Amino acid sequence: MPKLYKREKYxxxxxxxxxxxDIIKVLTGLRRCGKSSIMQxxxxxxxxxxxxxxxxxxxxxxxxxxxxxxxxxxxxEAIDKLSKGVRGTKYLFIDEIQKVKGFEEVVDAYREEGDxxxxxxxxxxxxxxxxxxxxxxxxxxxxxxxxxxxxxxxxMKEYFHLPVEKSNLLAEFEKYIRExxxxxxxxxxNPQDKQTYIQxxxxxxxxxxxxxxxxxxxxELFHAIQTYIINIFGxxxxxxxxxxxxxKTRKEPVKKDTVYRYLxxxxxxxxxxxxxxxxxxxxxxxxGEEKYFLSDLGFYFATNVDxxxxxxxxLENLVYxxxxxxxxxxxxxxxxxxxxxxxxxxxxxxxxxxxVARTIYGEEDxxxxxxxxxxxxxxxxxxxxxxxxxxxxxDYLLQRRSGILHKNIVDxxxxxxxxxxxx
Numbered sequence: 001m002p003k004l005y006k007r008e009k010y011x012x013x014x015x016x017x018x019x020x021x022d023i024i025k026v027l028t029g030l031r032r033c034g035k036s037s038i039m040q041x042x043x044x045x046x047x048x049x050x051x052x053x054x055x056x057x058x059x060x061x062x063x064x065x066x067x068x069x070x071x072x073x074x075x076x077e078a079i080d081k082l083s084k085g086v087r088g089t090k091y092l093f094i095d096e097i098q099k100v101k102g103f104e105e106v107v108d109a110y111r112e113e114g115d116x117x118x119x120x121x122x123x124x125x126x127x128x129x130x131x132x133x134x135x136x137x138x139x140x141x142x143x144x145x146x147x148x149x150x151x152x153x154x155x156m157k158e159y160f161h162l163p164v165e166k167s168n169l170l171a172e173f174e175k176y177i178r179e180x181x182x183x184x185x186x187x188x189x190n191p192q193d194k195q196t197y198i199q200x201x202x203x204x205x206x207x208x209x210x211x212x213x214x215x216x217x218x219x220e221l222f223h224a225i226q227t228y229i230i231n232i233f234g235x236x237x238x239x240x241x242x243x244x245x246x247x248k249t250r251k252e253p254v255k256k257d258t259v260y261r262y263l264x265x266x267x268x269x270x271x272x273x274x275x276x277x278x279x280x281x282x283x284x285x286x287x288g289e290e291k292y293f294l295s296d297l298g299f300y301f302a303t304n305v306d307x308x309x310x311x312x313x314x315l316e317n318l319v320y321x322x323x324x325x326x327x328x329x330x331x332x333x334x335x336x337x338x339x340x341x342x343x344x345x346x347x348x349x350x351x352x353x354x355x356v357a358r359t360i361y362g363e364e365d366x367x368x369x370x371x372x373x374x375x376x377x378x379x380x381x382x383x384x385x386x387x388x389x390x391x392x393x394x395d396y397l398l399q400r401r402s403g404i405l406h407k408n409i410v411d412x413x414x415x416x417x418x419x420x421x422x423x
Contacts, residue, residue: 004037004044005156005183009325009416010145011041017141018046021089024111024136025119029145030270030295031209032201034183035121036060038145039093042119046091057082060095072102079110091117098122104135111139123209147181147296149325150318150413156186170394173410177314178307180298198302209269215261221246221254225262229272229292230299234313236289236332239263263292270295275320278331278343280383291332293320311358311394315409316341319356319392326418338379344419351387352419353380359395360406373399380404388420 017025027035043056059066059078069075075094083090092110097103097120110116148156153176157164165171179185179194182201188194206226216222224246229237239256246254266272273293277286294300294317301307319342323330327347333340342354355376362372380389381402389404398406407417 003160004041005152005159006041007034007038007152009149009152010038010143011045013327014038014042014143015045018042018091019089019117021114021117022111022139024107024140025117026140026142027119027121027145028142028270030147031123031205032182032184033145033147033270033296035145036095037183039095039119039121043091043093051091052088054086055088056091056093057086058093058095061099062096069100072100072106075100075103075106076109079106089115089117091119093119095121096123108136108139144324146321146325147298148183148186149181149322149416150176150410151416153181153186154414156183160187162186169410169414173413174309177297177309177318178301180296180301182296182298185298195302198298202299202302205269205271210265213265215265218258221250221258222262222265224250225259226266226271227303229263229266230294230303233272233292233294233300234316236291238289271299273320273324275342276331277334279334280340280343281335285331286334291316293317295321315358315392315394316356318413319354319409322413323354323419326416328419333379335379335382338382340379340383346418346420350420351385353383353387353389354419355380355391356409357391357393360391360393360399361395361397377401377404390419 014025017023027038029035040058043058046056047053057079059069059075059082061067061069066078069078079092083092094103094107097107100106103120107118107120111118150173154164154169154172179191180198182198185194185197188197210216210222225242228242228245239259243254243256243259246259263272263274267274271294273295275291275293277288277290278284279286297314297317320330323342323344328344330345331343333343333353340353341356344352344354346352357372357376360370360373360376362370364370376391380391381404383389389402391399391404391406392409392412393406394409395406396408398408400406
């Protein structure tokens with residue numbers, strides 16, 4: 001087994017389910033985000049904890065020896081062969097399970113046996129069909145795997161003895177912004193090699209997970225929507241205005257239903273993630289304008305010749321993905337005409353509020369009041385409850401005001417800090 005960087009934030013969530021024979025463990029996430037490696041790490045942990053090696057059954061359907069398994073019968077035959085003579089609980093790991101059409105019945109049948117603890121990963125292109133969630137409802141638990149967060153990016157570089165500027169984490173953060181968090185890309189020394197690899201992953205996702213999707217009837221329109229949404233990540237997006245823009249540029253009418261469907265395909269492929277707006281007065285979600293964030297910023301920088309960094313949406317995107325990696329649910333907060341960048345809710349139901357900015361220091365008005373600071377604090381100061389409120393920026397000179405916590409993004413992410421005590 002190759003040398004693997006230990007991604008503790010995901011393994012720690014899975015450990016409680018290692019021996020749960022009645023629940024199928026499903027690892028989802030963007031292609032090349034590290035799902036297979038995390039399964040291999042789980043195998044190593046089980047063996048270290050005393051599980052006999054013969055009880056670990058690992059089937060990678062894209063590797064030699066298993067590539068020809070295409071049917072449920074062949075998959076069942078392979079599992080029976082590996083488990084023959086093995087006593088006690090068998091730990092069954094199946095990687096790239098979407099290669100077997102109708103796999104759901106097979107894995108559920110072995111789950112019913114009662115002596116198999118089952119772990120599976122699969123291409124998100126297959127999961128777009130929704131058959132997995134429909135057939136196995138209530139019998140599986142999902143672990144959504146993200147690309148590397150900044151703390152993991154630093155940790156992986158140190159693990160593989162790659163140079164890390166510990167005395168200048170801001171420089172490392174800037175590299176992370178441009179390179180993204182695809183694990184394999186970290187191991188390339190040359191920036192051009194990194195970009196070439198990321199471009200290859202992007203192409204693979206679009207070719208294998210999206211182009212074959214039967215719901216995409218107009219490939220050119222889908223490509224136009226995909227390009228548009230990648231380029232305006234972090235901005236409020238209205239389906240109506242997007243339809244108007246597409247109809248005008250393509251000189252043909254574009255239906256809202258089509259745009260909704262194509263955006264949903266991009267979401268299910270884990271390329272983008274929708275962040276809904278939430279009205280803090282009515283306590284209801286607001287339909288209409290939403291924000292879409294990229295699962296990895298490498299998508300943007302690998303598909304655009306303009307290398308400039310627009311720190312507003314970039315920092316919001318990084319904070320969004322970072323908070324998701326810590327299991328927070330996020331929405332954009334609306335308070336009358338004001339907006340809070342993010343409302344966070346952790347699994348225990350605790351809330352916190354975030355504003356994200358490159359800096360909170362700007363020009364002063366004629367009364368000596370800093371306009372930028374006022375803008376960033378105004379929305380948070382309007383919130384009347386006692387949940388934690390944060391301003392996150394790249395500033396190292398931190399402000400104290402109204403009980404609002406001002407934190408440096410680079411420091412916070414490098415330490416894997418949570419927002420309400422959750423880690």
